[in-house]
Amino acid sequence: MNITFNELRDIKDRLPDGSIHRIAKELDLNVETVWNYFGGYSHTDGKPMGVHMEEGPGGGIVSLDDTRILDIAKRMLQEQA
Secondary structure (H helix, E strand, C coil), X not given: CEEEHHHHHHHHHHCCCCHHHHHHHHHCCCHHHHHHHCCCCCCCCCCCCCEXXXXXXXXXXXXXXXXXXXXXXXXXXXXXX
């Protein structure tokens, strides 16, 4: 799946407090892995999740091999609406 970096960051920014930790717990992942998924690549303890970035419009194009984190984030946004 492809999404712009700006769209991915917007989703992360709209998540309620504590969502990154909830996603990590639900998927049994390291919290830093979830941060890295959303573009926080400075978290050295995070594991790769099939996120590939290319320069382009909207902050660049992000190609996601695994959408589980994004799917849960979108579900959380729908629940808060």
